[in-house]
Amino acid sequence: MTDPLAEIVTLLQPQAAFSKVVSGAGRWRVRRTQAGEPFYCVVLEGASRMAANQRAPLVLEPGDFVLVPEVFTFEMSSLEPPADTESHTAPVELIGGGFRLGDADAPAEVQLLVGHCMFGSPDAALLLSLLPELVHVRGDPRLATLVKLVRDESRAQRPAREVVLARLLEVLLIEALRSAQTSTSPGLVRGLADAxxxxxxxxxxxxxxxxxxxxxxxxxxxxxxxxxxxxxxxxxxxxxxxxxxxxxxxxxxxxxxxxxxxxxxxxxxxxxxxxxxxxxxxxxxxxxxxxxxxxxx
Structure with a gap:
Protein backbone atom coordinates (compact mmCIF):
# COMPACT_ATOMS: atom_id res chain seq x y z
CA MET A 1 0.00 0.00 0.00
CA THR A 2 1.14 3.57 -0.73
CA ASP A 3 3.05 5.33 2.05
CA PRO A 4 1.89 8.99 2.01
CA LEU A 5 4.72 10.21 4.25
CA ALA A 6 7.44 8.65 2.11
CA GLU A 7 5.80 10.06 -1.03
CA ILE A 8 5.77 13.62 0.28
CA VAL A 9 9.34 13.51 1.61
CA THR A 10 10.53 12.07 -1.72
CA LEU A 11 8.76 14.83 -3.64
CA LEU A 12 10.37 17.44 -1.37
CA GLN A 13 13.83 16.49 -2.72
CA PRO A 14 15.74 17.22 0.53
CA GLN A 15 19.35 18.33 0.09
CA ALA A 16 22.03 18.82 2.74
CA ALA A 17 23.06 22.45 3.01
CA PHE A 18 24.90 22.99 6.27
CA SER A 19 25.72 21.31 9.58
CA LYS A 20 28.08 22.07 12.46
CA VAL A 21 28.95 20.93 15.98
CA VAL A 22 28.28 23.63 18.58
CA SER A 23 29.22 23.48 22.26
CA GLY A 24 28.24 25.81 25.07
CA ALA A 25 29.40 26.74 28.58
CA GLY A 26 28.08 29.27 31.08
CA ARG A 27 25.21 31.54 30.11
CA TRP A 28 24.56 32.15 26.42
CA ARG A 29 21.79 32.89 23.95
CA VAL A 30 21.59 32.92 20.14
CA ARG A 31 18.78 34.29 17.99
CA ARG A 32 18.16 33.99 14.29
CA THR A 33 15.56 35.19 11.83
CA GLN A 34 15.41 32.95 8.80
CA ALA A 35 13.33 32.84 5.64
CA GLY A 36 11.61 29.54 6.27
CA GLU A 37 14.70 27.33 6.23
CA PRO A 38 14.29 23.79 7.61
CA PHE A 39 16.34 23.33 10.79
CA TYR A 40 17.39 20.27 12.75
CA CYS A 41 19.25 19.75 16.00
CA VAL A 42 20.48 16.70 17.90
CA VAL A 43 21.72 16.98 21.48
CA LEU A 44 24.97 15.03 21.80
CA GLU A 45 25.68 15.95 25.45
CA GLY A 46 24.15 18.13 28.15
CA ALA A 47 20.94 20.14 27.85
CA SER A 48 19.70 23.45 26.48
CA ARG A 49 16.55 25.45 25.73
CA MET A 50 15.11 26.07 22.27
CA ALA A 51 12.16 28.05 20.94
CA ALA A 52 11.10 28.35 17.30
CA ASN A 53 8.33 30.22 15.48
CA GLN A 54 6.91 31.81 18.66
CA ARG A 55 6.25 28.39 20.23
CA ALA A 56 6.79 27.69 23.94
CA PRO A 57 10.46 26.87 24.74
CA LEU A 58 11.55 23.22 24.77
CA VAL A 59 14.12 21.83 27.20
CA LEU A 60 16.33 19.56 25.10
CA GLU A 61 18.04 16.57 26.70
CA PRO A 62 20.84 14.22 25.54
CA GLY A 63 19.75 12.21 22.48
CA ASP A 64 16.84 14.52 21.62
CA PHE A 65 16.20 15.33 17.97
CA VAL A 66 14.27 18.39 16.77
CA LEU A 67 13.15 19.09 13.22
CA VAL A 68 11.46 22.37 12.29
CA PRO A 69 10.49 22.13 8.59
CA GLU A 70 10.15 25.93 8.32
CA VAL A 71 12.04 28.25 10.68
CA PHE A 72 11.14 31.94 10.75
CA THR A 73 12.18 32.90 14.29
CA PHE A 74 14.58 30.90 16.38
CA GLU A 75 16.23 31.13 19.80
CA MET A 76 18.50 28.72 21.63
CA SER A 77 20.12 29.25 25.03
CA SER A 78 21.70 27.63 28.05
CA LEU A 79 19.26 26.27 30.62
CA GLU A 80 19.84 29.50 32.55
CA PRO A 81 20.04 32.19 29.86
CA PRO A 82 21.73 35.56 30.35
CA ALA A 83 19.77 37.98 32.55
CA ASP A 84 19.59 40.58 29.80
CA THR A 85 16.77 39.41 27.53
CA GLU A 86 18.24 41.34 24.61
CA SER A 87 21.73 39.86 24.90
CA HIS A 88 23.09 37.75 22.06
CA THR A 89 26.14 35.46 22.07
CA ALA A 90 28.39 35.34 19.03
CA PRO A 91 29.74 31.82 18.33
CA VAL A 92 33.53 31.44 18.38
CA GLU A 93 35.16 28.99 15.97
CA LEU A 94 37.34 26.47 17.78
CA ILE A 95 40.69 25.13 16.69
CA GLY A 96 40.08 21.64 15.33
CA GLY A 97 36.53 22.39 14.25
CA GLY A 98 33.22 23.27 15.82
CA PHE A 99 31.93 26.43 17.47
CA ARG A 100 31.66 27.56 21.10
CA LEU A 101 28.89 29.61 22.71
CA GLY A 102 29.39 31.31 26.06
CA ASP A 103 32.57 30.85 28.08
CA ALA A 104 35.28 29.77 25.63
CA ASP A 105 37.68 28.69 28.40
CA ALA A 106 35.33 26.57 30.53
CA PRO A 107 34.62 22.87 29.90
CA ALA A 108 31.67 22.32 27.55
CA GLU A 109 28.35 21.80 29.33
CA VAL A 110 26.35 21.03 26.20
CA GLN A 111 27.23 19.79 22.72
CA LEU A 112 24.84 20.00 19.77
CA LEU A 113 24.83 19.06 16.13
CA VAL A 114 22.79 21.71 14.35
CA GLY A 115 22.15 22.29 10.69
CA HIS A 116 19.71 23.22 8.01
CA CYS A 117 18.75 21.65 4.73
CA MET A 118 16.99 22.81 1.61
CA PHE A 119 14.20 21.31 -0.42
CA GLY A 120 14.73 21.07 -4.17
CA SER A 121 11.04 20.82 -5.03
CA PRO A 122 9.44 23.99 -6.42
CA ASP A 123 6.33 22.80 -4.56
CA ALA A 124 8.05 22.75 -1.16
CA ALA A 125 5.67 25.33 0.33
CA LEU A 126 2.64 23.19 -0.53
CA LEU A 127 4.21 19.95 0.68
CA LEU A 128 5.54 21.47 3.91
CA SER A 129 2.02 22.64 4.73
CA LEU A 130 1.11 18.94 5.09
CA LEU A 131 3.82 18.33 7.71
CA PRO A 132 3.90 19.25 11.43
CA GLU A 133 5.30 22.67 12.36
CA LEU A 134 7.76 21.04 14.76
CA VAL A 135 8.91 17.47 15.40
CA HIS A 136 10.55 16.63 18.74
CA VAL A 137 11.79 13.05 19.15
CA ARG A 138 13.31 11.73 22.38
CA GLY A 139 15.14 8.46 22.96
CA ASP A 140 15.48 7.24 19.36
CA PRO A 141 18.92 5.69 18.72
CA ARG A 142 18.20 5.24 14.99
CA LEU A 143 18.01 8.98 14.51
CA ALA A 144 21.22 9.54 16.44
CA THR A 145 23.00 7.05 14.16
CA LEU A 146 21.64 8.74 11.02
CA VAL A 147 22.68 12.20 12.18
CA LYS A 148 26.19 10.92 12.90
CA LEU A 149 26.36 9.55 9.35
CA VAL A 150 25.22 12.92 7.97
CA ARG A 151 27.88 14.73 10.01
CA ASP A 152 30.65 12.34 8.98
CA GLU A 153 29.68 12.49 5.30
CA SER A 154 29.46 16.28 5.30
CA ARG A 155 33.03 16.52 6.62
CA ALA A 156 34.54 13.97 4.24
CA GLN A 157 35.47 14.65 0.63
CA ARG A 158 34.41 11.31 -0.79
CA PRO A 159 33.15 10.68 -4.34
CA ALA A 160 29.40 11.27 -4.81
CA ARG A 161 29.29 13.10 -1.47
CA GLU A 162 26.26 15.25 -2.37
CA VAL A 163 24.28 12.24 -3.60
CA VAL A 164 24.97 10.30 -0.39
CA LEU A 165 24.07 13.32 1.76
CA ALA A 166 20.78 13.79 -0.07
CA ARG A 167 19.82 10.13 0.47
CA LEU A 168 20.85 10.16 4.14
CA LEU A 169 18.87 13.33 4.71
CA GLU A 170 15.80 11.86 3.05
CA VAL A 171 15.96 8.84 5.37
CA LEU A 172 16.59 11.13 8.34
CA LEU A 173 13.49 13.18 7.57
CA ILE A 174 11.29 10.11 7.17
CA GLU A 175 12.61 8.58 10.41
CA ALA A 176 12.10 11.83 12.32
CA LEU A 177 8.58 12.33 11.02
CA ARG A 178 7.40 8.77 11.53
CA SER A 179 8.88 8.79 15.04
CA ALA A 180 6.71 11.78 15.94
CA GLN A 181 3.66 9.69 16.78
CA THR A 182 2.65 11.99 19.64
CA SER A 183 3.03 15.26 17.73
CA THR A 184 0.51 17.85 18.91
CA SER A 185 1.00 19.95 15.80
CA PRO A 186 -1.63 19.33 13.09
CA GLY A 187 -0.26 17.73 9.94
CA LEU A 188 0.12 14.54 7.95
CA VAL A 189 2.07 12.73 10.69
CA ARG A 190 -0.62 13.35 13.28
CA GLY A 191 -3.22 12.13 10.79
CA LEU A 192 -1.25 8.96 10.07
CA ALA A 193 -0.90 8.33 13.82
CA ASP A 194 -4.71 7.97 13.95
CA ALA A 195 -5.39 4.42 12.70
Missing part, protein backbone atom coordinates in the same frame (compact mmCIF):
# COMPACT_ATOMS: atom_id res chain seq x y z
CA UNK A 196 -8.75 5.31 11.17
CA UNK A 197 -7.63 8.50 9.48
CA UNK A 198 -4.57 6.68 8.17
CA UNK A 199 -6.82 4.35 6.19
CA UNK A 200 -8.44 7.30 4.41
CA UNK A 201 -5.14 9.10 3.85
CA UNK A 202 -3.57 6.03 2.27
CA UNK A 203 -6.58 5.58 -0.01
CA UNK A 204 -6.31 9.20 -1.19
CA UNK A 205 -2.63 8.73 -1.95
CA UNK A 206 -3.02 5.32 -3.55
CA UNK A 207 -5.99 6.26 -5.73
CA UNK A 208 -5.97 10.03 -6.36
CA UNK A 209 -7.81 9.41 -9.63
CA UNK A 210 -10.95 8.20 -7.83
CA UNK A 211 -13.85 10.66 -7.50
CA UNK A 212 -13.72 10.61 -3.70
CA UNK A 213 -16.43 12.11 -1.54
CA UNK A 214 -16.26 12.85 2.18
CA UNK A 215 -18.87 10.13 2.72
CA UNK A 216 -16.74 7.51 0.92
CA UNK A 217 -13.61 8.48 2.85
CA UNK A 218 -15.57 8.41 6.11
CA UNK A 219 -16.76 4.89 5.25
CA UNK A 220 -13.14 3.85 4.62
CA UNK A 221 -12.26 5.17 8.08
CA UNK A 222 -15.33 3.47 9.64
CA UNK A 223 -16.61 6.81 10.93
CA UNK A 224 -19.73 8.85 10.37
CA UNK A 225 -19.39 11.64 7.82
CA UNK A 226 -19.49 14.42 10.43
CA UNK A 227 -17.15 12.62 12.86
CA UNK A 228 -14.65 11.93 10.07
CA UNK A 229 -14.72 15.51 8.80
CA UNK A 230 -14.14 16.98 12.27
CA UNK A 231 -11.50 14.42 13.27
CA UNK A 232 -9.58 14.79 9.99
CA UNK A 233 -9.67 18.60 10.03
CA UNK A 234 -8.48 18.72 13.64
CA UNK A 235 -5.64 16.23 13.15
CA UNK A 236 -4.35 17.22 9.69
CA UNK A 237 -5.12 20.93 9.94
CA UNK A 238 -7.20 21.16 6.74
CA UNK A 239 -10.47 19.63 5.55
CA UNK A 240 -10.39 16.23 3.74
CA UNK A 241 -11.28 17.61 0.29
CA UNK A 242 -8.79 20.46 0.69
CA UNK A 243 -6.07 17.93 1.52
CA UNK A 244 -7.05 15.77 -1.47
CA UNK A 245 -6.94 18.81 -3.79
CA UNK A 246 -3.51 19.84 -2.48
CA UNK A 247 -2.19 16.33 -3.02
CA UNK A 248 -3.66 16.06 -6.52
CA UNK A 249 -2.13 19.42 -7.50
CA UNK A 250 1.28 18.44 -6.11
CA UNK A 251 1.14 15.23 -8.17
CA UNK A 252 -0.08 17.08 -11.26
CA UNK A 253 2.72 19.64 -11.10
CA UNK A 254 5.26 16.86 -10.69
CA UNK A 255 3.84 14.93 -13.68
CA UNK A 256 3.70 18.04 -15.87
CA UNK A 257 7.22 19.06 -14.93
CA UNK A 258 8.51 15.59 -15.84
CA UNK A 259 6.49 15.61 -19.10
CA UNK A 260 4.71 12.38 -18.13
CA UNK A 261 1.91 12.46 -20.71
CA UNK A 262 -0.14 15.37 -21.94
CA UNK A 263 -2.61 17.51 -20.00
CA UNK A 264 -5.48 15.08 -20.62
CA UNK A 265 -3.47 12.13 -19.31
CA UNK A 266 -2.35 14.06 -16.23
CA UNK A 267 -5.95 15.17 -15.60
CA UNK A 268 -7.11 11.55 -15.64
CA UNK A 269 -4.32 10.41 -13.32
CA UNK A 270 -5.25 12.96 -10.66
CA UNK A 271 -8.99 12.44 -10.70
CA UNK A 272 -10.51 14.76 -13.33
CA UNK A 273 -12.93 13.49 -15.95
CA UNK A 274 -11.90 16.12 -18.50
CA UNK A 275 -8.88 18.24 -19.35
CA UNK A 276 -11.02 21.39 -19.13
CA UNK A 277 -12.21 20.66 -15.57
CA UNK A 278 -8.62 19.90 -14.57
CA UNK A 279 -7.36 23.10 -16.20
CA UNK A 280 -9.87 25.24 -14.30
CA UNK A 281 -8.97 23.60 -10.95
CA UNK A 282 -5.23 23.78 -11.68
CA UNK A 283 -5.34 27.46 -12.67
CA UNK A 284 -7.38 28.32 -9.56
CA UNK A 285 -4.99 26.46 -7.25
CA UNK A 286 -1.62 27.17 -8.92
CA UNK A 287 -2.27 30.55 -10.49
CA UNK A 288 -1.47 29.58 -14.08
CA UNK A 289 -2.99 27.15 -16.57
CA UNK A 290 -1.42 23.70 -17.09
CA UNK A 291 -0.29 24.70 -20.59
CA UNK A 292 1.41 27.84 -19.29
CA UNK A 293 2.96 25.80 -16.47
CA UNK A 294 4.41 23.44 -19.09
CA UNK A 295 5.81 26.36 -21.10
CA UNK A 296 7.33 28.03 -18.04
CA UNK A 297 8.76 24.73 -16.77
Missing amino acids: RLALALREMHERPEKAWTVAQLAETAALSRSAFFERFSRAVGIAPMEYLLSWRMALAKNLLRRRVGGIAQVAERVGYSSASAFSVAFARHVGVSPSRFLQDG
Whole structure:
Protein backbone atom coordinates (compact mmCIF):
# COMPACT_ATOMS: atom_id res chain seq x y z
CA MET A 1 0.00 0.00 0.00
CA THR A 2 1.14 3.57 -0.73
CA ASP A 3 3.05 5.33 2.05
CA PRO A 4 1.89 8.99 2.01
CA LEU A 5 4.72 10.21 4.25
CA ALA A 6 7.44 8.65 2.11
CA GLU A 7 5.80 10.06 -1.03
CA ILE A 8 5.77 13.62 0.28
CA VAL A 9 9.34 13.51 1.61
CA THR A 10 10.53 12.07 -1.72
CA LEU A 11 8.76 14.83 -3.64
CA LEU A 12 10.37 17.44 -1.37
CA GLN A 13 13.83 16.49 -2.72
CA PRO A 14 15.74 17.22 0.53
CA GLN A 15 19.35 18.33 0.09
CA ALA A 16 22.03 18.82 2.74
CA ALA A 17 23.06 22.45 3.01
CA PHE A 18 24.90 22.99 6.27
CA SER A 19 25.72 21.31 9.58
CA LYS A 20 28.08 22.07 12.46
CA VAL A 21 28.95 20.93 15.98
CA VAL A 22 28.28 23.63 18.58
CA SER A 23 29.22 23.48 22.26
CA GLY A 24 28.24 25.81 25.07
CA ALA A 25 29.40 26.74 28.58
CA GLY A 26 28.08 29.27 31.08
CA ARG A 27 25.21 31.54 30.11
CA TRP A 28 24.56 32.15 26.42
CA ARG A 29 21.79 32.89 23.95
CA VAL A 30 21.59 32.92 20.14
CA ARG A 31 18.78 34.29 17.99
CA ARG A 32 18.16 33.99 14.29
CA THR A 33 15.56 35.19 11.83
CA GLN A 34 15.41 32.95 8.80
CA ALA A 35 13.33 32.84 5.64
CA GLY A 36 11.61 29.54 6.27
CA GLU A 37 14.70 27.33 6.23
CA PRO A 38 14.29 23.79 7.61
CA PHE A 39 16.34 23.33 10.79
CA TYR A 40 17.39 20.27 12.75
CA CYS A 41 19.25 19.75 16.00
CA VAL A 42 20.48 16.70 17.90
CA VAL A 43 21.72 16.98 21.48
CA LEU A 44 24.97 15.03 21.80
CA GLU A 45 25.68 15.95 25.45
CA GLY A 46 24.15 18.13 28.15
CA ALA A 47 20.94 20.14 27.85
CA SER A 48 19.70 23.45 26.48
CA ARG A 49 16.55 25.45 25.73
CA MET A 50 15.11 26.07 22.27
CA ALA A 51 12.16 28.05 20.94
CA ALA A 52 11.10 28.35 17.30
CA ASN A 53 8.33 30.22 15.48
CA GLN A 54 6.91 31.81 18.66
CA ARG A 55 6.25 28.39 20.23
CA ALA A 56 6.79 27.69 23.94
CA PRO A 57 10.46 26.87 24.74
CA LEU A 58 11.55 23.22 24.77
CA VAL A 59 14.12 21.83 27.20
CA LEU A 60 16.33 19.56 25.10
CA GLU A 61 18.04 16.57 26.70
CA PRO A 62 20.84 14.22 25.54
CA GLY A 63 19.75 12.21 22.48
CA ASP A 64 16.84 14.52 21.62
CA PHE A 65 16.20 15.33 17.97
CA VAL A 66 14.27 18.39 16.77
CA LEU A 67 13.15 19.09 13.22
CA VAL A 68 11.46 22.37 12.29
CA PRO A 69 10.49 22.13 8.59
CA GLU A 70 10.15 25.93 8.32
CA VAL A 71 12.04 28.25 10.68
CA PHE A 72 11.14 31.94 10.75
CA THR A 73 12.18 32.90 14.29
CA PHE A 74 14.58 30.90 16.38
CA GLU A 75 16.23 31.13 19.80
CA MET A 76 18.50 28.72 21.63
CA SER A 77 20.12 29.25 25.03
CA SER A 78 21.70 27.63 28.05
CA LEU A 79 19.26 26.27 30.62
CA GLU A 80 19.84 29.50 32.55
CA PRO A 81 20.04 32.19 29.86
CA PRO A 82 21.73 35.56 30.35
CA ALA A 83 19.77 37.98 32.55
CA ASP A 84 19.59 40.58 29.80
CA THR A 85 16.77 39.41 27.53
CA GLU A 86 18.24 41.34 24.61
CA SER A 87 21.73 39.86 24.90
CA HIS A 88 23.09 37.75 22.06
CA THR A 89 26.14 35.46 22.07
CA ALA A 90 28.39 35.34 19.03
CA PRO A 91 29.74 31.82 18.33
CA VAL A 92 33.53 31.44 18.38
CA GLU A 93 35.16 28.99 15.97
CA LEU A 94 37.34 26.47 17.78
CA ILE A 95 40.69 25.13 16.69
CA GLY A 96 40.08 21.64 15.33
CA GLY A 97 36.53 22.39 14.25
CA GLY A 98 33.22 23.27 15.82
CA PHE A 99 31.93 26.43 17.47
CA ARG A 100 31.66 27.56 21.10
CA LEU A 101 28.89 29.61 22.71
CA GLY A 102 29.39 31.31 26.06
CA ASP A 103 32.57 30.85 28.08
CA ALA A 104 35.28 29.77 25.63
CA ASP A 105 37.68 28.69 28.40
CA ALA A 106 35.33 26.57 30.53
CA PRO A 107 34.62 22.87 29.90
CA ALA A 108 31.67 22.32 27.55
CA GLU A 109 28.35 21.80 29.33
CA VAL A 110 26.35 21.03 26.20
CA GLN A 111 27.23 19.79 22.72
CA LEU A 112 24.84 20.00 19.77
CA LEU A 113 24.83 19.06 16.13
CA VAL A 114 22.79 21.71 14.35
CA GLY A 115 22.15 22.29 10.69
CA HIS A 116 19.71 23.22 8.01
CA CYS A 117 18.75 21.65 4.73
CA MET A 118 16.99 22.81 1.61
CA PHE A 119 14.20 21.31 -0.42
CA GLY A 120 14.73 21.07 -4.17
CA SER A 121 11.04 20.82 -5.03
CA PRO A 122 9.44 23.99 -6.42
CA ASP A 123 6.33 22.80 -4.56
CA ALA A 124 8.05 22.75 -1.16
CA ALA A 125 5.67 25.33 0.33
CA LEU A 126 2.64 23.19 -0.53
CA LEU A 127 4.21 19.95 0.68
CA LEU A 128 5.54 21.47 3.91
CA SER A 129 2.02 22.64 4.73
CA LEU A 130 1.11 18.94 5.09
CA LEU A 131 3.82 18.33 7.71
CA PRO A 132 3.90 19.25 11.43
CA GLU A 133 5.30 22.67 12.36
CA LEU A 134 7.76 21.04 14.76
CA VAL A 135 8.91 17.47 15.40
CA HIS A 136 10.55 16.63 18.74
CA VAL A 137 11.79 13.05 19.15
CA ARG A 138 13.31 11.73 22.38
CA GLY A 139 15.14 8.46 22.96
CA ASP A 140 15.48 7.24 19.36
CA PRO A 141 18.92 5.69 18.72
CA ARG A 142 18.20 5.24 14.99
CA LEU A 143 18.01 8.98 14.51
CA ALA A 144 21.22 9.54 16.44
CA THR A 145 23.00 7.05 14.16
CA LEU A 146 21.64 8.74 11.02
CA VAL A 147 22.68 12.20 12.18
CA LYS A 148 26.19 10.92 12.90
CA LEU A 149 26.36 9.55 9.35
CA VAL A 150 25.22 12.92 7.97
CA ARG A 151 27.88 14.73 10.01
CA ASP A 152 30.65 12.34 8.98
CA GLU A 153 29.68 12.49 5.30
CA SER A 154 29.46 16.28 5.30
CA ARG A 155 33.03 16.52 6.62
CA ALA A 156 34.54 13.97 4.24
CA GLN A 157 35.47 14.65 0.63
CA ARG A 158 34.41 11.31 -0.79
CA PRO A 159 33.15 10.68 -4.34
CA ALA A 160 29.40 11.27 -4.81
CA ARG A 161 29.29 13.10 -1.47
CA GLU A 162 26.26 15.25 -2.37
CA VAL A 163 24.28 12.24 -3.60
CA VAL A 164 24.97 10.30 -0.39
CA LEU A 165 24.07 13.32 1.76
CA ALA A 166 20.78 13.79 -0.07
CA ARG A 167 19.82 10.13 0.47
CA LEU A 168 20.85 10.16 4.14
CA LEU A 169 18.87 13.33 4.71
CA GLU A 170 15.80 11.86 3.05
CA VAL A 171 15.96 8.84 5.37
CA LEU A 172 16.59 11.13 8.34
CA LEU A 173 13.49 13.18 7.57
CA ILE A 174 11.29 10.11 7.17
CA GLU A 175 12.61 8.58 10.41
CA ALA A 176 12.10 11.83 12.32
CA LEU A 177 8.58 12.33 11.02
CA ARG A 178 7.40 8.77 11.53
CA SER A 179 8.88 8.79 15.04
CA ALA A 180 6.71 11.78 15.94
CA GLN A 181 3.66 9.69 16.78
CA THR A 182 2.65 11.99 19.64
CA SER A 183 3.03 15.26 17.73
CA THR A 184 0.51 17.85 18.91
CA SER A 185 1.00 19.95 15.80
CA PRO A 186 -1.63 19.33 13.09
CA GLY A 187 -0.26 17.73 9.94
CA LEU A 188 0.12 14.54 7.95
CA VAL A 189 2.07 12.73 10.69
CA ARG A 190 -0.62 13.35 13.28
CA GLY A 191 -3.22 12.13 10.79
CA LEU A 192 -1.25 8.96 10.07
CA ALA A 193 -0.90 8.33 13.82
CA ASP A 194 -4.71 7.97 13.95
CA ALA A 195 -5.39 4.42 12.70
CA ARG A 196 -8.75 5.31 11.17
CA LEU A 197 -7.63 8.50 9.48
CA ALA A 198 -4.57 6.68 8.17
CA LEU A 199 -6.82 4.35 6.19
CA ALA A 200 -8.44 7.30 4.41
CA LEU A 201 -5.14 9.10 3.85
CA ARG A 202 -3.57 6.03 2.27
CA GLU A 203 -6.58 5.58 -0.01
CA MET A 204 -6.31 9.20 -1.19
CA HIS A 205 -2.63 8.73 -1.95
CA GLU A 206 -3.02 5.32 -3.55
CA ARG A 207 -5.99 6.26 -5.73
CA PRO A 208 -5.97 10.03 -6.36
CA GLU A 209 -7.81 9.41 -9.63
CA LYS A 210 -10.95 8.20 -7.83
CA ALA A 211 -13.85 10.66 -7.50
CA TRP A 212 -13.72 10.61 -3.70
CA THR A 213 -16.43 12.11 -1.54
CA VAL A 214 -16.26 12.85 2.18
CA ALA A 215 -18.87 10.13 2.72
CA GLN A 216 -16.74 7.51 0.92
CA LEU A 217 -13.61 8.48 2.85
CA ALA A 218 -15.57 8.41 6.11
CA GLU A 219 -16.76 4.89 5.25
CA THR A 220 -13.14 3.85 4.62
CA ALA A 221 -12.26 5.17 8.08
CA ALA A 222 -15.33 3.47 9.64
CA LEU A 223 -16.61 6.81 10.93
CA SER A 224 -19.73 8.85 10.37
CA ARG A 225 -19.39 11.64 7.82
CA SER A 226 -19.49 14.42 10.43
CA ALA A 227 -17.15 12.62 12.86
CA PHE A 228 -14.65 11.93 10.07
CA PHE A 229 -14.72 15.51 8.80
CA GLU A 230 -14.14 16.98 12.27
CA ARG A 231 -11.50 14.42 13.27
CA PHE A 232 -9.58 14.79 9.99
CA SER A 233 -9.67 18.60 10.03
CA ARG A 234 -8.48 18.72 13.64
CA ALA A 235 -5.64 16.23 13.15
CA VAL A 236 -4.35 17.22 9.69
CA GLY A 237 -5.12 20.93 9.94
CA ILE A 238 -7.20 21.16 6.74
CA ALA A 239 -10.47 19.63 5.55
CA PRO A 240 -10.39 16.23 3.74
CA MET A 241 -11.28 17.61 0.29
CA GLU A 242 -8.79 20.46 0.69
CA TYR A 243 -6.07 17.93 1.52
CA LEU A 244 -7.05 15.77 -1.47
CA LEU A 245 -6.94 18.81 -3.79
CA SER A 246 -3.51 19.84 -2.48
CA TRP A 247 -2.19 16.33 -3.02
CA ARG A 248 -3.66 16.06 -6.52
CA MET A 249 -2.13 19.42 -7.50
CA ALA A 250 1.28 18.44 -6.11
CA LEU A 251 1.14 15.23 -8.17
CA ALA A 252 -0.08 17.08 -11.26
CA LYS A 253 2.72 19.64 -11.10
CA ASN A 254 5.26 16.86 -10.69
CA LEU A 255 3.84 14.93 -13.68
CA LEU A 256 3.70 18.04 -15.87
CA ARG A 257 7.22 19.06 -14.93
CA ARG A 258 8.51 15.59 -15.84
CA ARG A 259 6.49 15.61 -19.10
CA VAL A 260 4.71 12.38 -18.13
CA GLY A 261 1.91 12.46 -20.71
CA GLY A 262 -0.14 15.37 -21.94
CA ILE A 263 -2.61 17.51 -20.00
CA ALA A 264 -5.48 15.08 -20.62
CA GLN A 265 -3.47 12.13 -19.31
CA VAL A 266 -2.35 14.06 -16.23
CA ALA A 267 -5.95 15.17 -15.60
CA GLU A 268 -7.11 11.55 -15.64
CA ARG A 269 -4.32 10.41 -13.32
CA VAL A 270 -5.25 12.96 -10.66
CA GLY A 271 -8.99 12.44 -10.70
CA TYR A 272 -10.51 14.76 -13.33
CA SER A 273 -12.93 13.49 -15.95
CA SER A 274 -11.90 16.12 -18.50
CA ALA A 275 -8.88 18.24 -19.35
CA SER A 276 -11.02 21.39 -19.13
CA ALA A 277 -12.21 20.66 -15.57
CA PHE A 278 -8.62 19.90 -14.57
CA SER A 279 -7.36 23.10 -16.20
CA VAL A 280 -9.87 25.24 -14.30
CA ALA A 281 -8.97 23.60 -10.95
CA PHE A 282 -5.23 23.78 -11.68
CA ALA A 283 -5.34 27.46 -12.67
CA ARG A 284 -7.38 28.32 -9.56
CA HIS A 285 -4.99 26.46 -7.25
CA VAL A 286 -1.62 27.17 -8.92
CA GLY A 287 -2.27 30.55 -10.49
CA VAL A 288 -1.47 29.58 -14.08
CA SER A 289 -2.99 27.15 -16.57
CA PRO A 290 -1.42 23.70 -17.09
CA SER A 291 -0.29 24.70 -20.59
CA ARG A 292 1.41 27.84 -19.29
CA PHE A 293 2.96 25.80 -16.47
CA LEU A 294 4.41 23.44 -19.09
CA GLN A 295 5.81 26.36 -21.10
CA ASP A 296 7.33 28.03 -18.04
CA GLY A 297 8.76 24.73 -16.77
